Each structure stands twice: as structure tokens, then as C-alpha cells.
Amino acid sequence: MWNVTFFLHMVGTAALGFYLILPLVVGGIQKLSSGAQEGAISTIHVANRVAQYGLVLQLLTGGYMMSQGNYTYVWMAVVTVLLLAMFAVGGIMSKPLKNALAGIREKRDVKADIGKLGTFSAVLSLLLLVMIFFMVFDNII
Template sequence: MYGVMLFLHIVGALSLGFYLILPIVFAKVAKLSPAAQEGTVSAVKTLNTYAQIGLAVQLLTGGYLMTQGEYSIPWMIIVVVLLLAIGAFSGIIGKPLRQMLESIRSNSGAAQAAGKLRTFSTLLCVCVLLITFFMVYSHII
């Protein structure tokens, strides 16, 4: 059972890798044509949904894996807080994605939504990098 859970945990982690490139995508999206912007934001919205499903897999499998090993309490707290932050930021990013899609389709300004997307995508990237660091170096704390 441990091997299956570890495999599913790693697959869930791979789905979160999408958040590592998200700041780069939103840095370049303003330079695209409106049709390309719409396609890019629509794809990001879909991928965000899949990454959130991967995050749920992370939560379930990670909870099981924590019961099978000996981890320090501070490490568990840090990891759970980072997991919740990733979940919060990925949920928050949904509304600016919808707003940006609507503003692209109606040819109105999308600057405010684009700014939020850049901010939250950067925060997501940092949180995913931090949780990856703590997963790899769980013995440090």
C-alpha cells in the first residue's frame, strides 16, 4: 500500500509543477494577440483545475504517508501550511482568470486582473518551490 500511495503522491506533485512556469506565462501573455491571450488564459484555467485535483491527491496521499514515517512536528506544520497556501492561492487565482477571459472577449482593459494573476502566480511558484524543498530535505527540521 505504501508504494501505491507514494506513486500517487509523486503523480500529484507532478501536476503541481504547472505552477512553477505560471509566472513566466503571465509575464509573456500581455505581448500576445487577443486571440492568443484568450487561448492561453483558457488553457491556464483548465490546467489550474487539474492542478487543484492533483493538490487534493497530495493532501490524501500525504496524510497517509505521514502516518507511516517519523517526521518532526515543525516539519508537518510547515508542510500543511504550505499545502493550504497553495490551495488558497490556486483557488483565489480562479476569479482573476475568469475576469481576464471576460475582458479579453469584450476588448476591455484586463490590467487589474493581469496584475493579480502575476502576483498570485508568483506566490504559487514560491510556495511550490518551498514545499518541494521541505519534501526533499525533511530531515533538516
């Protein structure tokens, strides 16, 4: 059972890999034409939803693996808070994504929404990097 759970946990991790490159993708959106911006933001919206499902998979499999392992309570709390923060920021990011798509279709200026996307994507990337750090160095705290 452990191997299956670990495999599913790694599949969830692969889905979250999108968050690592997201700041680079969002940074180049403003240079695109409006049609290309719409396509890029639409793709980010779908990828964010897939990553959210990856987070659910991480929550379920990680929770099971934590219950089977020997981890400190502090480590488990830190990892859980990081996961919940990723859920929150990923969910909050969906509103600027929707607003940017609507704005592009209505020919409005979407710089503010793209700026918010840049901030949220940087925060998500940082949260994921910190999470990876604690996964690799699980005995640090």
C-alpha cells in the same frame, strides 16, 4: 500499499509542476493578441483546475504517508500550512482568470487582472519551491 501511495503522490507532484512555469507563461501574455490571450488564459484556467486536483491528491496521499512515517510535528505543520496556502492562492487565482476571460471577450482592458495573475503565479511558484525544499530536506526541522 506504500509504493502505490508514493506513486500517486508523485502523480500529484507532476500536476503541480505547472505552478513552477506559470510565472513565465503569465509574463508573456500581455505581448499576445487578444485572441491568443484568451486562449492562453483559458488554458491556464484549465491547468489551474488540474493542479487543484493534484493538490487534493497531495493532501490525501501525503497525509497517509505522514501517518506512516516518523516526522517531527513542526515539519508536518509547516508542510500542511504550505499545502493549504497553495490551495488558497490557487483558488483565489481563479477569479482573475475568469475576469480576464470575460474582459477579453467584452474587449475591456485586462491589464489589472493579468497583473494579479502574475502576482498569484509568483506566490504559487515560490510556495511550491519551498514545499519541495522541505520534502527533500525533511530532517531540517
